[in-house]
Each structure stands twice: as structure tokens, then as C-alpha cells.
Amino acid sequence: MQNRILTFAEAVREALVQSMQADPSVFVVGEGVPDPTGSFGTTKGLQEHFGRQRAWEMPLSENGMTGVCIGAALGGMRPVMVHLRIDFLLLAMDQLVNNAANWHYMFGGKDAVPLVVRVMIGRGFGNGAQHAQSLQALFAHIPGLKVVMPSSAYDAKGLLIASIRDNNPVVFIEHRWLHQVKGEVPEEPYTVPLGKAAVVAEGTDITIAATSYMMLEARKALPWLEQAGISAELIDIRSLKPLDEETILRSVEKTGRLLVADSGWYSGGFAGEILARAAEKAFPRLKAAPQRITVPDLPTPSTRALARHYYPRHVDIIRKACEIMGKKGEEIARLAAAADIIPAEGELRFMDVPDERFTGPF
Amino acid sequence: MPDNDMLLSLYRQMLLIRRLEERIAEKYQEREMRCPVHLSIGQEAVAVGVCANLSAGDMVFSGHRGHAHYLAKGGSPDALIAELYGKVTGCSGGRGGSMLIIDKSVNFRGTTPIVGGTIPIAAGMAWALQMQQKNAVVAVFFGDGAVEEGVLHETLNFASLHHLPILFVCENNLYSVLTTLDERQPDRPITDIAQGHGVHADHGDGNDIIEVYEKTRDAVSRIRAGKGPAFLEFATYRWKEHSGPFEDTGKGRRTAEELHAWKARCPLEAFRRQLVSQGILSEEAHWQIEKEIDEQIVRAFAFARQSPFPEEGTLGEHLYAK
Numbered sequence: 171m172q173n174r175i176l177t178f179a180e181a182v183r184e185a186l187v188q189s190m191q192a193d194p195s196v197f198v199v200g201e202g203v204p205d206p207t208g209s210f211g212t213t214k215g216l217q218e219h220f221g222r223q224r225a226w227e228m229p230l231s232e233n234g235m236t237g238v239c240i241g242a243a244l245g246g247m248r249p250v251m252v253h254l255r256i257d258f259l260l261l262a263m264d265q266l267v268n269n270a271a272n273w274h275y276m277f278g279g280k281d282a283v284p285l286v287v288r289v290m291i292g293r294g295f296g297n298g299a300q301h302a303q304s305l306q307a308l309f310a311h312i313p314g315l316k317v318v319m320p321s322s323a324y325d326a327k328g329l330l331i332a333s334i335r336d337n338n339p340v341v342f343i344e345h346r347w348l349h350q351v352k353g354e355v356p357e358e359p360y361t362v363p364l365g366k367a368a369v370v371a372e373g374t375d376i377t378i379a380a381t382s383y384m385m386l387e388a389r390k391a392l393p394w395l396e397q398a399g400i401s402a403e404l405i406d407i408r409s410l411k412p413l414d415e416e417t418i419l420r421s422v423e424k425t426g427r428l429l430v431a432d433s434g435w436y437s438g439g440f441a442g443e444i445l446a447r448a449a450e451k452a453f454p455r456l457k458a459a460p461q462r463i464t465v466p467d468l469p470t471p472s473t474r475a476l477a478r479h480y481y482p483r484h485v486d487i488i489r490k491a492c493e494i495m496g497k498k499g500e501e502i503a504r505l506a507a508a509a510d511i512i513p514a515e516g517e518l519r520f521m522d523v524p525d526e527r528f529t530g531p532f
Numbered sequence: 533m534p535d536n537d538m539l540l541s542l543y544r545q546m547l548l549i550r551r552l553e554e555r556i557a558e559k560y561q562e563r564e565m566r567c568p569v570h571l572s573i574g575q576e577a578v579a580v581g582v583c584a585n586l587s588a589g590d591m592v593f594s595g596h597r598g599h600a601h602y603l604a605k606g607g608s609p610d611a612l613i614a615e616l617y618g619k620v621t622g623c624s625g626g627r628g629g630s631m632l633i634i635d636k637s638v639n640f641r642g643t644t645p646i647v648g649g650t651i652p653i654a655a656g657m658a659w660a661l662q663m664q665q666k667n668a669v670v671a672v673f674f675g676d677g678a679v680e681e682g683v684l685h686e687t688l689n690f691a692s693l694h695h696l697p698i699l700f701v702c703e704n705n706l707y708s709v710l711t712t713l714d715e716r717q718p719d720r721p722i723t724d725i726a727q728g729h730g731v732h733a734d735h736g737d738g739n740d741i742i743e744v745y746e747k748t749r750d751a752v753s754r755i756r757a758g759k760g761p762a763f764l765e766f767a768t769y770r771w772k773e774h775s776g777p778f779e780d781t782g783k784g785r786r787t788a789e790e791l792h793a794w795k796a797r798c799p800l801e802a803f804r805r806q807l808v809s810q811g812i813l814s815e816e817a818h819w820q821i822e823k824e825i826d827e828q829i830v831r832a833f834a835f836a837r838q839s840p841f842p843e844e845g846t847l848g849e850h851l852y853a854k
Contacts, residue, residue, distance in 0.1 A: 197663070223663060229693065234652045234686025241656020244641060247663060265683075268646050269653065275850045277634040277642060278625025282853030313851060337853035 174357055179211040179349040181323040182288075185330035186213065186250065188359040190220055193248060196334055199226040199239065200252030200288075207531050209252050210290070210349050232261035236287070240270050240339075243285045248334055255301050256289035256343060259309075270339040271314030285339045286330070291433065292346045293383070293481070294522045295532045298472035304434040304465065306381065309341045310410040310443070316340040316364055317410040321385035323353035325408060328362030336364060345383040345433065346532070347524040367414035369421065373403035376427040376491055379418055379444055381407050384431040384463070390484035391491065394509045398488075400495050410440055415447055422448050426457035427494050431487055436464045458494045463487055474522040481521075485510045534584075534745060536812050542584055542741055543807060546576040546800050548825050549600045552609055555829050556599075556616065557777035564837075565616040567629030568645075572600035574739075574771035577799035578703050579604040579673070581744025582764075585752045586671060591639045591657055593650040594673040596631045597703075597770075598643030601673050606638040609832035619839035626842050627850070648674060648681030651700070655687045658698040658761075669755050671699040677708040679722055688729035688763070695760035699751055700726065702765040703738060709774040710785040726763035738766030739799040742806075769794035 176184065189196045198216055200209065204227050208214025216225035228235050232253070239249040253259055259266065266287070273283045292301040310317045316338055320326040326344070333340040370385070371392060380388040385406050395402050403421050407413070422428045428448050432441035441462035448460045463482045471477055485506045492502040513519050517526050534542070553571045560569060572579065575597075583592065583604035594601040602612060608623070615622025616630050623635045631645035641657060644650050654672035661668050678684050679702065691698050702722060706713050723733035732754060736747045744766055751762035771791065773780035781788045807813035 229686070229690055231686035231690065234683045234690060237649070237652025237683060238656035238659060238687070238690060241653035241658070242660040242663075243656070244653065245657040245660025245664070247660045264646060264649070265652065269644065269649060273642075274853045276624065276628050276632050278622075278627045279850035279853070280624065280634050280636060281642070284853075316852070 174355060175352050176323050176355040177349065178323045178326045178344070178351045178353070181327040181353075181355045182212040182330055182344065183214060184355070185327040185334070186216060187219070189331055189334045190216070190224055192359065195246060196248045196250065197224045197226065198250045198252060199228050199235070200254075201228050201230060202254060203227060203252055209254060210346070210531065212349075213252060232258050233265050236262035236265035237269065239285055240265060240273070240283050243283045244281055248284050250286045250288060250334060253287070253289045255292050256305050257300050257303050259287065259289050259341075260305070266315070266339070267312050271312045274338065275314055282337045283339050284337045286333045286342055287339070288342045288344060290344045290346055291382070292532065294347060294524065294528070295530070296472040296474065296522065297470070297532060299469040302470045304432075306343055306410055307434050307438060307440045307443075310440055314339070315411060317343065318364060318408060319343045319345070319382040319410060320408060321348060321380075321382055321406050323351060323355050325362050325368070325406070327355055328360050329364065329408065331359055332361035332364055335361065340364070343382065347383050348386070350525065350527060351386070362408075365409045365412035365414055367408055367417040368406045369403065369417065370406050371402065371404040373401040373425065375401045375425055376429060376494060377403045377405060377418070377421040377425045378429045378431065378487065378491065379405040379407055380431040381410070381440065382433050384433050387482070387484040388431050388487055391487040391509075394484070394488050394505060395491055398492060398497065398501070398505050400491060402491060407444070415451075418444060419447065419452050422452045423455045426455050428456070428460035429463065429487065429491050429494055430460070431463040431482070434464055436462070436467050439464050458496070461490050461494055463490055474520045478521040533742070538584065539807060539812055542580050542745065543803055543813065544821055544825070545580045545604055546741065546803065547821060548609070548828065549576045549579065549603050550800050551825050552603065552829050552832070553599060555833065557772065559833070560777040565630075566618060567616060567631070568775045569616065569630045569777070570597040570775050571772045571777070572597055572770070574794065574798070575703055575705060575768045576600055577741040577744050577803070578701065578738045578766045578768055581741050582671060582673070582699070582701050582748045584745055585748045586669065588639065589668045591641050591654070591668065591670045592673070593641050593654040593657070593670070594643040595647060595650060595675065595678070596643065596645035597675065598633050598673070599630070602633050602635065602640050602643070605640045607633075607635050607640055609828060610835040611635060613832040613836040614839050617836040617839070618841060619836055620842045621835070621839040648678040648683045651678065652683050652687045655691045655696055655698050658691070658696040659694065662694070662696060667756070669697050669699060669752055671701055673701045673703060675708070676702060676704040676706065676713055676722065677716070678702070679725060680716055685725070685729070688726055688731050691761040692730040695758070697755050698761045699748070699755060700731070700761065700763040702763070703768055704765055705768050705770045707770065707774075707786070710780065710783060722765045723763065731761050731763050732759070733763040733765070735765040735767070738768030739797050739802065741799060741803050768799075771795065
């Protein structure tokens with residue numbers, strides 16, 4: 171069927187359903203997986219459909235249960251763990267890093283851990299310091315893990331099916347503000363390969379590479395840049411590890427300019443990794459210093475009064491891209507002012523929800 | 533009581549572990565085995581008595597002090613020693629070393645040196661077996677130190693909740709490196725922790741091979757009957773230092789008197805005397821077994837020495853499974 175539209179959350183759920191139908195060794199486990207709300211809709215009805223042996227509730231033992239899922243994976247199963255907040259995965263760093271990531275290598279390839287850990291960045295509505303962190307750089311640092319961050323419904327389904335079929339531990343990072351994003355999703359099962367970036371829009375002046383939710387802000391920036399006469403090439407990084415360095419560098423060599431937009435922190439963040447690769451490997455072709463847009467090196471404040479200044483938006487991308495292009499301050503200010511529309515009324519004026527329909531659960 | 537063939541088999545396995553580890557200690561100073569080694573000398577009865585109750589299809593996990601468990605599960609001395617030498621023929625291809633031992637051919641599914649690290653993994657394996665409706669048991673060995681780790685408690689909770697077919701085996705050797713149990717844990721039976729999670733628990737003398745064998749037999753038959761997990765604590769004592777070939781009584785913590793008292797309760801010697809007195813093991817047979825084991829050990833070290841190192845070009849292999 172053509173033009174079949176699903177939300178990101180529905181696409182994730184469909185990937186789970188189709189993976190479970192195709193392979194009896196696939197099961198889903200997590201705190202609240204069988205709840206009526208179904209992990210923001212992504213696991214809704216799985217237990218009713220597949221039974222308690224395929225969609226499991228889980229004790230509040232993140233580290234122990236990660237080990238348990240590693241063991242189940244070694245025993246021939248394909249577990250999909252679900253954590254409603256990525257912050258909870260910090261409790262499981264021992265099992266995830268020491269065991270899951272290392273297992274295949276440290277035992278000389280004698281065994282493998284086909285494990286998917288779905289985690290969600292819980293931005294917005296006051297979630298604050300321990301429910302809204304963007305921790306992707308931590309996981310992308312570890313050899314042996316794969317780390318993906320889809321930004322569209324299409325990629326959510328394809329990357330999740332690919333992650334479940336993969337014979338390695340995959341940290342599958344969802345952003346809470348992407349769950350309601352709609353897009354075309356074919357009904358049949360398909361995969362989007364891990365380790366491949368996507369060129370979403372072609373351009374010649376500047377490469378904008380973004381992760382996860384920052385892809386949406388970058389997409390919003392694109393028409394404004396066009397208005398300023400800037401032809402931007404937009405790349406969805408999608409897979410942080412393995413990283414598709416080739417696609418990003420090829421684009422940078424073409425445009426000579428790079429702006430990276432990541433939802434994580436500035437210091438030691440993933441944006442810095444992309445900048446470093448460009449500096450190392452595309453330096454002769456660079457026409458301007460590569461730049462990055464991240465959240466500041468601060469914990470996440472809960473209050474919307476501060477959160478609105480914490481998160482970068484499309485206007486920040488517009489400003490930074492114009493600076494890299496050598497646009498004059500006046501022109502940048504004029505463009506940014508025109509682009510920076512904040513509604514005077516309604517939910518969106520608080521700037522702590524992605525759209526009007528976002529009324530919880532959070 | 534196990535029959536005579538079984539008794540002799542237990543004896544031979546204990547002797548193999550003892551002599552092999554003595555040889556590791558002897559040769560360690562040649563600095564060819566360039567990885568930490570945690571020896572089980574003095575603790576052999578637990579490994580052997582437990583594994584004798586497991587069949588080929590049952591799975592075993594362990595921790596940093598895992599040589600004995602590997603050998604007791606039917607592991608290869610050649611592959612173990614080659615691993616210590618860092619050779620490509622080692623059971624982990626040389627990438628693991630002494631603390632990271634795996635051999636799926638005997639369902640020895642892995643040792644790791646983060647204390648308690650394999651406990652939840654063993655439970656996950658038991659969970660997989662249960663979901664697949666396979667009739668096998670998973671055993672996991674750990675020390676008294678692991679009782680202080682959160683994952684043990686998390687795993688006991690989960691294993692009990694789902695009646696998983698897992699045997700928890702705590703080798704209580706009273707020390708974490710040089711720190712005594714009473715500096716680390718309150719004065720309460722370790723088995724109470726398992727029982728607090730609704731897990732069947734028992735304890736016994738870990739230096740008495742028959743007691744270990746019989747307690748494990750009872751625990752494993754409970755698990756096989758579908759009665760859920762079981763926890764066994766065996767009291768024993770490590771003769772050597774935490775890691776390395778020497779004794780550690782000179783370091784100002786453990787006393788020579790204490791070590792001497794435990795050596796007087798040597799599990800191997802006690803068992804040998806028992807077998808001799810019951811006429812099961814003759815003096816001649818005893819020396820014959822010693823001779824065969826010595827030959828086996830000589831072969832294992834020769835195999836390890838002669839085996840090649842992994843080639844430089846393989847450094848990047850096995851990062852990801854295909």
C-alpha cells in the first residue's frame with residue numbers, strides 16, 4: 171500500500187510485532203511493557219497478542235535484568251529490553267559494558283549477544299535532570315556496542331527490525347519528542363542497515379549532520395537557509411556506532427563546511443566526534459571552521475522558564491549556519507527574527523512540548 | 533553414596549585440578565603466562581562435587597577463580613593452559629586469559645572477573661532454557677564476596693519469581709583478597725539471603741567431597757523436578773594468595789596457623805585416605821593416577837608452548853558477531 175502513514179511509536183510497535191511473528195526467539199521485556207499505556211504505545215497489546223511468555227513485565231533491577239537478558243541471548247533468544255528513560259540504563263552500565271559489549275571479543279568470537287536495549291530520552295514537560303539526559307555519547311564510546319538513533323517513523327521500523335536481527339548488543343535510542351512524528355511506513359517488514367547515514371536533502375554550500383530529534387529542528391531550518399540563498403545538505407547520522415564516516419566526509423568534501431546538531435552535551439559529546447573526523451580527514455577541503463550545536467554543559471532544568479533557554483532550536487541552527495557561510499550580522503539577525511516564531515497562545519508557548527497533542531503520559 | 537567408579541572419578545578430577553594448578557604456580561614465575569591467575573588450590577572439592585551432578589547438557593558459569601570449575605565440567609587442560617599462555621589455541625583464542633574462560637563444547641559458558649557478573653547471565657540462560665522448554669540446569673559459581681553485590685540479590689529475586697532452573701553455588705572461603713568476611717558482612721547465615729528471596733538453600737562442608745556431592749545431588753534433583761532455584765553455600769579455604777602463585781600469610785592478615793589448620797583439612801588428602809581405608813583406591817592405583825595426570829599436564833604445557841600466538845592481523849576480528 172502506498173502512502174501508509176504511521177507515527178514513530180506505531181512504527182516501533184509494528185517492528186516489534188513483525189519481529190515477534192517472524193522469530194519465536196524474540197521477546198520484549200521491560201518495566202511497564204504490558205501496561206495499558208504500553209511504553210508510550212510502542213508495546214501496546216503485545217502481551218494480549220503474544221502472551222506473557224513473549225511480552226514480559228520486569229522487576230526494577232536494571233543491572234541484574236540486563237545480565238539476565240544477556241544470558242537469555244546467549245541461550246538462543248533475542249531479547250528486546252525497554253527502558254522508558256535512557257537514564258535508567260546507567261544502572262546497567264556494568265552488565266551492558268563489561269559483559270554485553272565485550273562478550274564476543276573477549277571470548278575470541280566463541281559466543282554472541284543478540285540483544286536490543288530500547289531507551290528513551292524524556293525531554294520536556296519538566297522531566298528534568300534524571301529523566302531527560304541525552305547519553306548517546308557514553309554508549310557510542312564503547313567498542314562492541316552498536317548505537318542507533320532514528321529520527322523518522324520509516325527508520326524507526328527499519329532500524330529496529332535490523333537491530334533485532336543483528337547478532338550484537340544494540341542500544342536503540344528513541345527521543346520522546348519523536349514518538350508522535352508521522353511518516354510513510356510500508357506495511358511489509360523491511361530493514362534499514364545499521365551503520366549507514368542518510369542524505370535527507372542534497373545541497374552544495376554546507377553540510378548539516380544531525381542526530382535524533384535535532385533532525386527535526388534542522389529540517390525546520392532548511393527553508394529559512396534557502397531563503398538566505400544557502401544550499402544545505404542535510405544528513406541524518408542515524409547510526410552513531412558503527413558510524414558512516416564515509417557519507418558524512420564525502421558531503422563535507424563537497425560543501426567544505428560542516429555544522430553538527432546533536433541532542434547531547436558539548437564536552438565529550440558526539441557532535442565533537444564528527445567535528446574531529448572532519449578536521450582529521452577533510453581538513454584541506456574545509457572552507458570554514460566546523461561548528462556544533464548541542465545543549466550546554468549543564469544538567470537539565472525542570473522548569474520551563476529555564477528549559478526553553480537550555481535546548482537549541484532551529485533558529486540556532488539558522489544562525490550558526492549563516493555564520494559559517496560568512497553572512498553579515500544584520501542579515502542573520504533579520505532572518506533569525508523572522509524564523510523565531512513562538513505562539514502567544516496554547517500549549518506550544520511554553521516550549522516544553524513538541525506539539526499541541528502532547529498531553530502525556532510523559 | 534556414589535558408587536566406586538564415581539568415587540574414583542571424583543578423586544581423579546580433584547587430583548587433576550590440584551596438580552595442574554600447582555604446575556601453574558610453579559611455572560608462573562617464568563613470566564610466560566602473562567595474565568593474573570586466581571588459583572583454587574584447597575577448594576577443589578566444591579567444583580568437582582557440584583559438576584559431578586551435572587550432565588553434558590547442563591550449563592556452568594563462574595567468576596575470576598574459574599579454572600577448577602572449567603576442568604570439573606569436562607574442560608580441556610590443553611585449551612586452558614594455552615589460554616593462560618595467550619595462544620590462539622586457548623579456549624578463548626588468547627583474548628580472554630585466565631579470568632575469561634569459555635568452552636561451549638562442554639557447555640562451560642563463561643567466567644568473568646567482575647565479582648557477581650555472571651550470576652544474572654546464568655539466570656538468563658536458565659530463563660532461555662525454560663522458555664524453550666529444555667530440560668537442563670544452569671549452575672553458577674561465585675564467592676562470598678559476590679553476596680555483597682547487588683546483582684546477586686536482583687538475580688535471586690528474579691530466579692525465584694519465575695522458578696528458574698538454576699543452582700547458585702557460593703564458595704565461602706572467608707576472604708575477599710585479604711579482607712575477612714566479618715569486616716564485610718554482618719553475622720548472619722548467607723543462606724538466609726537466598727531463603728529471604730524464597731529460594732531453597734542449604735550449606736555444607738566444602739572440603740568434604742561426599743558432602744558436596746550429596747547436597748548438590750539433592751539440590752539438582754529439586755531443580756530438575758521443577759521446584760525452582762536452589763542455593764548452596766560451601767565452606768572452604770583458599771591456600772594461595774588472591775591472585776598469583778604464592779601464599780599470603782606474610783602480608784599481615786591471614787596467619788600461618790590458620791592456613792596450617794585448613795591444610796590439615798585438605799579435601800584431596802582426606803578423600804584419598806578415605807578411599808584407601810575403604811579399599812577403593814590401592815597404593816598402586818594412586819600412583820598410576822598421579823602418573824597419568826602428570827603426563828596429561830606435561831602434554832598441556834607442551835601444547836601451550838608450541839601453539840602459535842594470534843597473528844597481528846587478527847587484532848580487529850571479533851569486534852562484532854556476523
